[in-house]
Amino acid sequence: MKFERYILPVFLLFLWQLLSYVGVIPSYLLPSPIRIIFGFKDLMFVGMPPEHLLYDHARYSLYRVAYGFGIACLVGIPLGLIMGWSERIRALIGPLIELVRPIPPLAWIPIAILWFGIGIKSAAFIIFLGTFFPILLNTISGVVAINPIFLDAARSLNAKEKDIFFKVLIPGSIPSIFLGMRIGMGIGWMTLVAAEFTGVKEGYGLGYMIMTARDIQRPDEIIAGMLVIGIIGLFINWAFGALESKIVRWR
Amino acid sequence: MINVCKTFSLDREKHGLEVLVDISCRIEEGEFVSLVGPSGCGKTTLLKIIAGLERATRGRVLLDGFEIASQTDKVGLVFQEYALFPWRTTLQNIVIGLEIMGVNKKERLAAGMEYVNMFGLKGFENRYPCELSGGMQQRVAIARTLIMGPKVVLMDEPFGSLDSQTRNDLQEFLLDLWQKRQDTVLFVTHNVDEAVFLSDEILVLSKRPARIITRFQVDCPRPRDRTSVECNIIRREILSTLRGERVD
Numbered sequence: 001m002k003f004e005r006y007i008l009p010v011f012l013l014f015l016w017q018l019l020s021y022v023g024v025i026p027s028y029l030l031p032s033p034i035r036i037i038f039g040f041k042d043l044m045f046v047g048m049p050p051e052h053l054l055y056d057h058a059r060y061s062l063y064r065v066a067y068g069f070g071i072a073c074l075v076g077i078p079l080g081l082i083m084g085w086s087e088r089i090r091a092l093i094g095p096l097i098e099l100v101r102p103i104p105p106l107a108w109i110p111i112a113i114l115w116f117g118i119g120i121k122s123a124a125f126i127i128f129l130g131t132f133f134p135i136l137l138n139t140i141s142g143v144v145a146i147n148p149i150f151l152d153a154a155r156s157l158n159a160k161e162k163d164i165f166f167k168v169l170i171p172g173s174i175p176s177i178f179l180g181m182r183i184g185m186g187i188g189w190m191t192l193v194a195a196e197f198t199g200v201k202e203g204y205g206l207g208y209m210i211m212t213a214r215d216i217q218r219p220d221e222i223i224a225g226m227l228v229i230g231i232i233g234l235f236i237n238w239a240f241g242a243l244e245s246k247i248v249r250w251r
Numbered sequence: 252m253i254n255v256c257k258t259f260s261l262d263r264e265k266h267g268l269e270v271l272v273d274i275s276c277r278i279e280e281g282e283f284v285s286l287v288g289p290s291g292c293g294k295t296t297l298l299k300i301i302a303g304l305e306r307a308t309r310g311r312v313l314l315d316g317f318e319i320a321s322q323t324d325k326v327g328l329v330f331q332e333y334a335l336f337p338w339r340t341t342l343q344n345i346v347i348g349l350e351i352m353g354v355n356k357k358e359r360l361a362a363g364m365e366y367v368n369m370f371g372l373k374g375f376e377n378r379y380p381c382e383l384s385g386g387m388q389q390r391v392a393i394a395r396t397l398i399m400g401p402k403v404v405l406m407d408e409p410f411g412s413l414d415s416q417t418r419n420d421l422q423e424f425l426l427d428l429w430q431k432r433q434d435t436v437l438f439v440t441h442n443v444d445e446a447v448f449l450s451d452e453i454l455v456l457s458k459r460p461a462r463i464i465t466r467f468q469v470d471c472p473r474p475r476d477r478t479s480v481e482c483n484i485i486r487r488e489i490l491s492t493l494r495g496e497r498v499d
């Protein structure tokens with residue numbers, strides 16, 4: 001039964017290759033699967049622009065994401081825990097967050113460049129904006145959703161507020177925090193590529209790479225680059241899932 | 252001797268709703284007392300007040316002559332839904348109170364293992380609550396409370412969600428433990444059979460707003476036979492008292 005799921009994709013690949021071969025699909029719009037594989041090879045070993053290899057592009061992109069994502073976690077998780085804990089702080093900060101949150105991260109690009117210039121800081125800032133809100137909101141809802149009976153149970157064992165915070169609220173909201181990190185990471189990865197379209201100082205980055213491939217009309221490398229971006233995103237998501245099931249063993 | 256005096260005259264107003272009215276009783280050290288009453292009559296609220304988790308609108312709770320006004324480790328509370336922390340293993344759940352008290356790790360784990368054995372949980376000490384049966388979870392919850400050595404143990408329908416066989420087993424297990432340890436227990440249930448089987452004294456509460464309508468001394472010798480004539484007489488009397496308190 002398992003192989004049935006591969007029938008349609010494999011068939012479509014063959015059809016695509018065939019239609020490209022006979023010239024129904026013009027290769028300057030959509031290169032054939034085999035040409036895309038060669039494009040991938042060129043990205044790996046020749047580089048786009050030449051000598052800027054795929055590996056380094058991916059490294060720079062991942063670094064930018066990790067930078068912005070890391071700061072988003074460092075700010076979002078503690079803030080979310082505190083906002084979930086205290087209704088008063090939630091009422092104080094909540095409206096401001098609701099005001100800023102609907103602004104798409106990409107709309108921040110001009111101001112980010114003005115503030116930080118073109119470079120890692122402005123890219124990380126954009127990633128931060130994309131990842132921060134899902135992390136914050138999921139952390140808050142994780143704390144708020146903790147069954148009040150756990151608080152009573154802890155208090156009946158004479159737990160002080162500090163114990164409740166560290167022994168109930170934090171562990172109890174971890175699954176939700178993970179969810180927020182996962183969603184945030186997904187958004188961050190998408191935001192990154194767009195942020196790199198507008199320019200990078202170092203000359204590296206997956207978004208920058210496929211924009212350059214467009215400039216010199218290499219659609220095979222554009223699509224190979226897109227696939228790489230998708231696969232890395234998939235891998236990150238998978239890694240988060242694996243980490244989550246390792247840490248949240250009690251689910 | 253410990254005098255656990257609970258003198259309430261309360262008029263709890265929660266959203267303008269009277270829940271408990273002038274509830275007064277006195278429980279002696281080492282006594283097993285049950286509270287029986289129709290569901291939703293405010294039994295849980297009463298226990299929370301005794302445990303210091305909620306304030307009474309009026310009246311006071313005294314333990315050894317001292318008022319309980321806020322949370323305390325002198326009073327232990329066992330919940331119906333077990334309320335085990337799902338992210339902690341059996342052993343970690345049992346020792347959390349000691350952890351909060353600041354007992355060092357080695358000592359609390361040793362004490363915890365002692366309770367794991369005493370409660371028949373050996374082999375399950377590193378399992379998470381979701382991997383345990385209902386009966387086991389409730390044993391963990393009782394162990395978590397008793398390890399703190401509370402002067403009074405409050406139990407809020409602890410066996411309410413168990414099947415009847417497991418329930419009977421746990422009742423016997425609890426009695427065994429109580430006879431060995433001489434704990435002072437206030438046990439809330441809506442199951443009359445359970446109250447008769449376990450208690451020295453049974454207090455019957457009315458429907459909301461709850462007051463104590465009658466009290467029964469259960470003098471049947473232990474170990475008790477659930478189906479004995481004496482037990483049945485008391486059971487019949489309580490049931491007929493409760494019949495008048497049916498929630499309409």
